[in-house]
Amino acid sequence: MGPIHPGMQGPLGGPVQRSGPGMSGGHSLSPHQQHGGQPPAQRKGLTPKVIIAISVAATVVLIGALIAASVVSSRDSVEDGARRYFDALGKTYSDELADHVVNVPDAASLEEARKAARSQDYVVKSVKANGSTAIVNYSVAGRDETVELEMRKVDGTWKVVDGFSKLSLSPDRKGVDFTVGYSTDPVGDRTIYLYPGTYELQKDYDTSLSTSLWDVEGDRYITLKPGESKALDLKIQLNDRGNERVRSSLGSAFSRCMIGNDVAPAGCPFSVPAPSDRVSTFGTWSVAGANRYEVAQRAEIAAGQEFNNVCATFNADVTYEYRNSAGFQKVPAETKKFTGCVDLTQRTPTVTWK
Secondary structure (H helix, E strand, C coil): CCCEEEEEECCCCCEEECCCCCCCCCCCCCHHHHCCCCCCCCCCCCCHHHHHHHHHHHHHHHHHHHHHHHHHHHHCCHHHHHHHHHHHHCCCCCCHHHHHECCCCCHHHHHHHHHHCCCCCEEEEEEEEECCEEEEEEEECCEEEEEEEEEEEECCEEEECCCCEEEEEEECCCCCCEEECCCCCCCCCCEEEECCEEEEEEECCCCCCCHHHEEECCCCEEEECCCCEEEEEECEEECHHHHHHHHHHHHHHHHHHCCCCCCCCCCCCCCCCCCCCEEEEEEEEEECCCCHHHCCCCCEECCCCCCCCEEEEEECCEEEEEEECCEEEEEECCCCEEEEEEECCCCCCEEEEC
């Protein structure tokens, strides 16, 4: 019998006996039994059969998805890829076209192409595959066109290799620049990416040369087929207003030269020898048969000159008048033919004389 613990009583008021390690008799109570509770229920884990069933089901789903993707991929064709590309061409204000093209421009170039573009309705009439090339007959803006597109299969989907068009401009004059379509970004000497379509060349107003003074020879509209690259040589010429600016600038400069008493005005194209018999420093210049401001109105302006050095030639009879003891005397300038060059890129054109 185990030891008697004083202070603890059994149900009949007698002492309680305990047994434990090293004690004989009786049974030890668990903590839950000591407080009158029930032992906790044990959790049951997934059985091996359930785990196997779940694994099999997941594998079947994955295999099914792969098979479905493989079926879709195997069904995609060169013709399908070309049609998706032309569907996206009608959505130029989104980036969807890039999803159907292999060689996609960088983000900045894409944004510039988007700003320049305008919506155009493309109607595909037929698509024929020749190996990895799609031959597409389509219409746009009332025109019937045909284009051959190189295609490439990427992750099971056919895409157009070069679906964006490219444009570069080479003006034959310095100091001019252009924007294309609805974009306000100047093209400069870059090659820019564009959505296929028709664009109008616009003069870039953010240049030192006034855009009202020059024009572009030929058509200002450019049409780019899908994937087409164009490098345009642009012929620039002074228009009537530009020629008038040259002549009026020469006339103003010539007129300023005629103000004053000097026999050899500084920076001017005419002079006379200093008279030895003059009795005063007073003297005047005059031009025969014309207003001095209009002396260059018939000036000849050669084509193809740079706008910072547009030269023109005109004739004028210039005379210097002074006073000697006998009265007023006139001395003609030896030069009868004058050539002046105008820098039109300046806000106020400057003139130099040859």
